[in-house]
Amino acid sequence: MSLITPDFGLLFWMTLIFLIVFFILLKFGFPAITGMVNERSERINASIAKAKEAEEKLATLAEQHKELIRQAELEQSRILKEASDAREAMIRKAREEAEASAAHIIEQAKARIAEEKDIAIREIRSEVTLLTVEVAEKVIRKRLEDRDEQQALISRYLDEADRLEKN
Amino acid sequence: MKRWLLIIFFALLPFTAGAEKLDMQEYLFGHVGDSYEWHITTINGHHVSIHLPVIVKSKATGWHCFSSERLAHGESYMGLHIAHGDEPHSGKIIEKVNGEWVRPLDISITKNVLSLMMSSVLLVVLILLTARWYKRHDAKEEAPKGFVGLMEMLITMVEDDIIKDCVGKDYKRYSPYLLTAFFFIFFNNLLGIIPFFPGGANVTGNIAVTFVLAMATFLAVNLFGNKHYWKEILWPDVPVFLKAFPLMPLIEIIGMFTKPFSLMIRLFANILAGHVMILGVVAVVFLTVELGAAMNAGLSAIAVVFGVFMDVLELLVAFLQAYVFTMLSAVFIGLSRQEAEHE
Numbered sequence: 001m002s003l004i005t006p007d008f009g010l011l012f013w014m015t016l017i018f019l020i021v022f023f024i025l026l027k028f029g030f031p032a033i034t035g036m037v038n039e040r041s042e043r044i045n046a047s048i049a050k051a052k053e054a055e056e057k058l059a060t061l062a063e064q065h066k067e068l069i070r071q072a073e074l075e076q077s078r079i080l081k082e083a084s085d086a087r088e089a090m091i092r093k094a095r096e097e098a099e100a101s102a103a104h105i106i107e108q109a110k111a112r113i114a115e116e117k118d119i120a121i122r123e124i125r126s127e128v129t130l131l132t133v134e135v136a137e138k139v140i141r142k143r144l145e146d147r148d149e150q151q152a153l154i155s156r157y158l159d160e161a162d163r164l165e166k167n
Numbered sequence: 168m169k170r171w172l173l174i175i176f177f178a179l180l181p182f183t184a185g186a187e188k189l190d191m192q193e194y195l196f197g198h199v200g201d202s203y204e205w206h207i208t209t210i211n212g213h214h215v216s217i218h219l220p221v222i223v224k225s226k227a228t229g230w231h232c233f234s235s236e237r238l239a240h241g242e243s244y245m246g247l248h249i250a251h252g253d254e255p256h257s258g259k260i261i262e263k264v265n266g267e268w269v270r271p272l273d274i275s276i277t278k279n280v281l282s283l284m285m286s287s288v289l290l291v292v293l294i295l296l297t298a299r300w301y302k303r304h305d306a307k308e309e310a311p312k313g314f315v316g317l318m319e320m321l322i323t324m325v326e327d328d329i330i331k332d333c334v335g336k337d338y339k340r341y342s343p344y345l346l347t348a349f350f351f352i353f354f355n356n357l358l359g360i361i362p363f364f365p366g367g368a369n370v371t372g373n374i375a376v377t378f379v380l381a382m383a384t385f386l387a388v389n390l391f392g393n394k395h396y397w398k399e400i401l402w403p404d405v406p407v408f409l410k411a412f413p414l415m416p417l418i419e420i421i422g423m424f425t426k427p428f429s430l431m432i433r434l435f436a437n438i439l440a441g442h443v444m445i446l447g448v449v450a451v452v453f454l455t456v457e458l459g460a461a462m463n464a465g466l467s468a469i470a471v472v473f474g475v476f477m478d479v480l481e482l483l484v485a486f487l488q489a490y491v492f493t494m495l496s497a498v499f500i501g502l503s504r505q506e507a508e509h510e
Binding site for chain 2: 022040
């Protein structure tokens with residue numbers, strides 16, 4: 001059967017043609033194509049990796065940003081609290097000072113009043129003494145108009161003076 | 168009404184109106200076999216064919232190169248003629264030396280050779296066009312569109328799915344050969360399906376062609392096989408009595424040849440069978456002429472539907488056989504490059 005016996009002429013041409021085709025494609029065809037395709041796929045893979053990296057970086061940046069905001073908010077509330085504390089302390093201090101000075105003034109006033117009172121009492125006393133003396137003088141004068149009385153009085157004074165001396 | 172019945176009656180009669188009887192043998196072998204001329208068509212009994220150059224070295228008269236037109240219709244030229252009838256080497260050029268019919272050294276450009284040349288030129292041009300795109304563009308920045316994109320898809324598919332997976336780590340060395348084999352077979356298969364002139368030759372269904380392809384794989388496997396590969400063949404890891412009396416090495420050495428042999432037969436038989444099937448289906452149209460007009464028309468319609476089915480199937484087979492040949496070649500090469508798993 002001619003179908004299953006390889007014919008020499010066709011074998012010869014097939015070998016020749018296949019070798020020529022193979023060497024042309026080996027030299028100018030497939031390596032150029034597959035090389036470039038591989039390069040591109042490598043580049044695409046690298047790009048994807050880079051994009052992922054950038055995404056991750058972005059995510060950490062956002063995280064940092066959030067953290068910063070959180071810290072700022074904390075700081076803000078701390079400052080506000082401090083300010084209100086300081087205000088309250090100032091008010092309290094001022095009140096205390098005011099109270100203290102008021103107490104002082106009252107104290108002084110009281111001392112003054114007491115002093116004035118003393119002076120006034122002393123003056124009144126001396127006045128009363130003088131008045132008493134005058135009244136007594138007047139009474140005595142009146143009494144001395146009578147002789148007996150004078151005598152009695154003198155003796156009494158003398159008695160008294162004695163007693164005073166004895167004592 | 169009567170006239171219609173009469174027409175139907177005549178249509179059902181087995182009636183051959185001057186139709187030639189189809190010589191099935193000549194029809195089949197003429198289409199799947201090789202020939203010195205490329206018969207394109209016949210118009211009004213006039214054959215339109217391309218007469219191809221005959222290149223022979225006669226044992227008696229030396230080299231000859233002439234058009235096959237001189238040998239047409241059984242004519243003889245320089246003592247050479249195409250064997251027919253009872254002569255040996257039917258369909259080939261023979262000469263009479265010492266009273267015996269012998270074949271001269273025959274490297275004529277036959278139908279298959281011309282078809283091979285055309286498909287090879289087409290293949291080289293298309294691949295180089297694709298390669299040119301990559302030279303002119305920065306492939307790192309842009310991807311090809313259209314035809315180059317299609318070629319890139321095919322090449323990448325073959326390389327990624329077959330070559331990388333089957334050959335293993337040094338696939339780059341074998342990738343040009345395997346890609347060439349794939350596209351060579353694929354192009355020739357496709358051209359074989361086209362039923363008229365530039366195609367139609369039964370190239371990959373010819374055993375000489377598949378022999379060369381299988382031989383290329385055989386060489387790729389055995390010329391670059393590593394130490395482990397040869398050790399597996401000559402001194403495999405089996406009990407000593409199996410290799411001292413060289414049973415296993417014998418089997419392995421036979422295996423060396425059966426692998427490419429199976430490649431050769433598989434491609435040849437698949438493509439040849441495809442051609443024969445299609446030719447058979449088409450032949451139904453001509454064979455049923457003698458059964459009468461009605462039967463002929465009905466069976467022809469069925470034959471056309473079957474023909475379409477077979478053609479579509481052959482498209483699949485054209486791709487599949489190229490794929491299978493490449494994949495098995497890659498697997499055999501991969502086995503020859505395997506490193507020992509534990510030593």
